[in-house]
Amino acid sequence: MTKIEMFTGKGGVGKTTMSVATALQYAEIGKTLLISTDPSGSLSEIFSRPLDTKIYTVAPNLDAVELNRKLVLKLWREKFSEDIYAVLSSFLPVGREIIDYIEGAPGIDEEFMLDYLLTMADSGDYQMIIWDTAPTVTTLNLLFIQQLFYSHLTQAQKLYFKVRKVFNKVDPLELIETWRLLTERIIELLQNDTRAWVVANPEPLPIEQASDIADSFNDFGIKVEGFILNKVLPKELCQGHPFWQEKYNAQQKCRKKMQLKAGNLPLKEIPELIGDTQVDGFLREVADLLQKSD
Ligand SMILES: Nc1ncnc2c1ncn2[C@@H]1O[C@H](COP(=O)(O)OP(=O)(O)OP(=O)(O)O)[C@@H](O)[C@H]1O
Ligand SMILES: [Mg+2]
Structure with missing residues (x-):
């Protein structure tokens, strides 16, 4: 059974860094897929190759893909557009351009992600999927759209019963039922097989958002596995320098808030490091630190 580990949090806090570091580590144990659903994702830059057209193998046992809007809509068309057209054209005088119209509807790309x-989880190809998400708001939208979609389908079913006499070739009810089951399975996947790490920096806004997102996930039934406080200034580097000492003190206040929010859940801490994700060794260092704070 494939497990999913997602990393979420405010923009720029280190979601991608934690995702890639974790993915590299899981790849040492089993076949791993790293997926980014951030429309402005940076996996392609990190692995120095385009990952936004299909899945590529980026390291031994590690595949990666960046689901940007263009790729998502292409895949959506391949999978759903014929069915949708069959349903709509059976009771509305519409041409194929209706597919372009639906494709432009808000939420279709998130839904398809x-x-x-x-x-990917059902393919059985991967032991672990690491999911690098878009900043907070987009990710929350994604989850709510999933619920909305569900209630739209219920409406679709009602509509069908009203107009069923005019159907001839296709049985839309069957299709609607497949979509309903799909939506149900996605919700199940999120609730049963997905664990979320909420990433924050020791600053007021990221902490606040981390706290909100954890609450939303709890409401939605997604398990919050723990929190990661990233870019914590090391005490010894700040001592004796008034500017850094003050910054350190402010961070410690935020850190206390995060500890309070985390309660019994794990809170991993990663210091502010030298270098960045594209530099060799940086991600290994983060991976080691994540493991050490287990
Ligand atoms: N502990 C750290 N020390 C120093 N730099 C870090 C650390 N963690 C992340 N960074 C750097 O901070 C920047 C932002 O990190 P990252 O891209 O992982 O954040 P993100 O949450 O994915 O951002 P976005 O919301 O834009 O997708 C990157 O340049 C990364 O290399
Ligand atoms: Mg990112």
Whole structure:
């Protein structure tokens, strides 16, 4: 059974860094897929190759893909557009341009990202999927859209019963039922097989958002595995320098808030490091630190 580990949090806090570091580590144990659903994701830069057209193997046992809007809509068309057209054209005088119209509907790309995640989990190809998400708001939208989609389908079913007499070739009810089951399975996947790490920096806003996102996930039934406080200034580097000492003190206040929020859940801490994700060794260092703070 494929497990999913997702990294979420405010923009720029270190979600991608934690995702890649964790993915590299899991790849040492079993086949791993790293998926980014951030529309402005940076996996391609990190692995120095385009990952936004299909899945590529980026390291031994590690595949990666960046689901940007263009790729998602292409995959969506391949999978759903014919069915949708069959349903709509059976009771509305519409041409194929209706597919372009639906494709432009808000939420279609987010909706399909989750379908893609489910397909990958069901493929059985991977032991672990690491999911690098877009900043907080987009990720929350994604989850709510999933719920909305569900209620839209219920409406679709009602509509079907009203107009069923005019159907001839296709049985839309069957299709609607497949979509409903799909939505149900996506929700199940999120609730049963997905664990979330909420990443924050020791600053007021990221901490606040981390706290909100953890609450939303709890409401939605997604397990919050723990928190990661990233870019913590080391005490010894700040001592004796008034500017850094003050910054350190401010961070410690935020750190206390994070500890309070985490309660019994694990809170991993990663210091501010030299270098960045594209530099060799940086991600290994983060991976080691994440493991050490287990
Ligand atoms: N502990 C750290 N020490 C120093 N630099 C770090 C640390 N963690 C991350 N960074 C750097 O901070 C920047 C932002 O990190 P990252 O891209 O992982 O954040 P993100 O949450 O994925 O951002 P976005 O919301 O834009 O996707 C990157 O340049 C990364 O290399
Ligand atoms: Mg990122």
